[in-house]
Amino acid sequence: MNDPERMQKCMSDTAAMDFESRMLIDGRLTDGEAGRFPVVNPATEQVLGEVADASAADMHRAIAAARRAFDRTAWATDRALRRRCLEQLQAALEEDREALREELIAEAGCPRAITFGPQLDAPLADAVKVPAELIEKYSWETDLGDMHVPVTGRETRRVVWREPVGVVGAIVPWNFPFEVSIHKLAQALAAGNTVVLKPAPDTPFNATRIGRLIAERTDFPPGVVNIVTASDHLVGEELTLSPQVDLISFTGSTAVGQRIMEKGAATMKRLFLELGGKSASIVLDDADFGQALLLGLAPCLHAGQGCANPTRLLLPRARYAEGVEFLEAMYRGIEPGDPQDPATLCGPVISARQRDRIRGYIDKGVVEGARLVVGGNAAPVPSDRGFWVRPTLFADVDNSMTIAQEEIFGPVLAVIAFDDDDDAIRIANDSRYGLAGNVMSASFDRSIAVARRLRAGFIGVNGGVAYGADVPFGGYKFSGVGRQNGVAGFDQYTEIKSVGYPVDRPGKESTWGV
Numbered sequence: 020m021n022d023p024e025r026m027q028k029c030m031s032d033t034a035a036m037d038f039e040s041r042m043l044i045d046g047r048l049t050d051g052e053a054g055r056f057p058v059v060n061p062a063t064e065q066v067l068g069e070v071a072d073a074s075a076a077d078m079h080r081a082i083a084a085a086r087r088a089f090d091r092t093a094w095a096t097d098r099a100l101r102r103r104c105l106e107q108l109q110a111a112l113e114e115d116r117e118a119l120r121e122e123l124i125a126e127a128g129c130p131r132a133i134t135f136g137p138q139l140d141a142p143l144a145d146a147v148k149v150p151a152e153l154i155e156k157y158s159w160e161t162d163l164g165d166m167h168v169p170v171t172g173r174e175t176r177r178v179v180w181r182e183p184v185g186v187v188g189a190i191v192p193w194n195f196p197f198e199v200s201i202h203k204l205a206q207a208l209a210a211g212n213t214v215v216l217k218p219a220p221d222t223p224f225n226a227t228r229i230g231r232l233i234a235e236r237t238d239f240p241p242g243v244v245n246i247v248t249a250s251d252h253l254v255g256e257e258l259t260l261s262p263q264v265d266l267i268s269f270t271g272s273t274a275v276g277q278r279i280m281e282k283g284a285a286t287m288k289r290l291f292l293e294l295g296g297k298s299a300s301i302v303l304d305d306a307d308f309g310q311a312l313l314l315g316l317a318p319c320l321h322a323g324q325g326c327a328n329p330t331r332l333l334l335p336r337a338r339y340a341e342g343v344e345f346l347e348a349m350y351r352g353i354e355p356g357d358p359q360d361p362a363t364l365c366g367p368v369i370s371a372r373q374r375d376r377i378r379g380y381i382d383k384g385v386v387e388g389a390r391l392v393v394g395g396n397a398a399p400v401p402s403d404r405g406f407w408v409r410p411t412l413f414a415d416v417d418n419s420m421t422i423a424q425e426e427i428f429g430p431v432l433a434v435i436a437f438d439d440d441d442d443a444i445r446i447a448n449d450s451r452y453g454l455a456g457n458v459m460s461a462s463f464d465r466s467i468a469v470a471r472r473l474r475a476g477f478i479g480v481n482g483g484v485a486y487g488a489d490v491p492f493g494g495y496k497f498s499g500v501g502r503q504n505g506v507a508g509f510d511q512y513t514e515i516k517s518v519g520y521p522v523d524r525p526g527k528e529s530t531w532g533v
């Protein structure tokens with residue numbers, strides 16, 4: 020099938036999709052006060068449909084509903100209800116799996132192949148199930164035992180309770196929208212919180228589908244989950260400003276994360292921030308280059324639109340020319356293409372603004388003296404419609420260059436030489452970010468020794484990937500605050516209450532705690 024035929028088929032397929040245009044507020048699917056706004060397919064620039072455009076007043080209604088549901092219903096204390104509702108949501112999502120897949124390809128421009136991994140199938144397998152199981156397994160109460168307290172002169176039992184924080188404002192990016200949304204929702208809800216979720220305006224339809232499933236196929240009480248779509252980013256900022264919101268769970272850029280910290284200070288917001296990255300893959304001199312250099316493909320996947328993407332590749336100086344030659348051959352074989360095609364690895368970027376931003380970084384790399392090996396802004400792209408950037412390989416990059424220090428969020432790889440293990444660690448850590456990284460070596464002990472010295476929160480060793488709903492994910496330094504997933508992620512959606520009571524209390528047989 021030639022490109023025009025494929026694009027025509029893509030347009031007819033998306034026209035048949037059942038996009039949900041309404042948001043969910045207080046248990047009802049509703050339109051927005053500001054009308055509706057269009058959602059564009061980044062591969063074709065076709066308008067997929069329109070979605071509710073919320074006003075600030077709509078957001079305030081959602082916040083009030085979440086506050087009311089937390090304060091006045093049994094959601095925070097009824098664990099059986101929480102588990103039942105999450106299991107109903109899991110079943111509904113699985114029934115709509117293929118509809119979600121097609122929506123994600125259309126609105127996010129993500130390649131079909133990636134939906135079978137982290138874009139859809141991987142989070143669908145465990146993002147809801149693991150927190151739902153934690154409802155029963157979690158240590159809601161810790162008994163610290165009895166102690167004679169000199170202040171009172173009495174034997175006192177000390178316990179620590181974990182309780183839900185309250186109302187969570189969840190703000191989601193456009194690159195892996197379902198994956199991020201479902202992890203945030205499931206963990207916050209399983210912990211007993213209520214949620215207002217604000218998806219990115221570029222990719223709202225996966226979130227509005229979740230809202231429809233919750234409204235029509237589950238027993239979630241009204242107000243427990245609210246999903247608010249808006250074209251204006253400042254509508255989402257109402258979550259940060261509102262004193263009725265107890266915690267902000269944000270995934271996105273470091274600049275926006277800093278703004279959330281600043282604006283949230285007035286109401287002492289609890290924060291989880293998963294932010295940017297400039298992750299490095301270190302290929303040591305004894306590594307199998309044929310295997311290790313496959314890490315260089317990572318910036319091409321989903322057009323490099325991943326916060327943990329290893330966009331710096333560090334090679335030993337003695338094998339540098341060999342490595343660059345290998346990478347050049349790989350990059351010359353990668354074409355950006357139709358995300359509907361199962362063979363595509365690199366689809367479009369999300370918008371014209373993002374495309375132009377990436378092109379600006381590529382120009383800066385050339386100006387600052389990096390060697391453009393493959394790609395670049397003059398390289399051909401598949402169509403004059405859509406937001407395309409050719410996979411681009413830079414060699415002879417100094418780590419002080421802009422393309423080695425700033426998050427590009429596009430299909431651009433910077434290859435940097437190092438002298439020895441200490442030098443590689445120094446270069447990898449010479450970044451304001453600290454989200455992820457990789458180490459490749461024939462020696463497991465050597466890889467582990469290097470990994471322990473990397474200032475990053477998520478490390479792959481010799482091709483391994485620690486990913487899943489039970490694995491904490493987050494970064495050091497400017498890459499964020501807190502962790503998503505695992506028990507550590509569950510913890511952040513709770514408050515800690517320390518309690519002491521006399522050992523010889525009346526009704527000693529009573530059950531204490533939540």
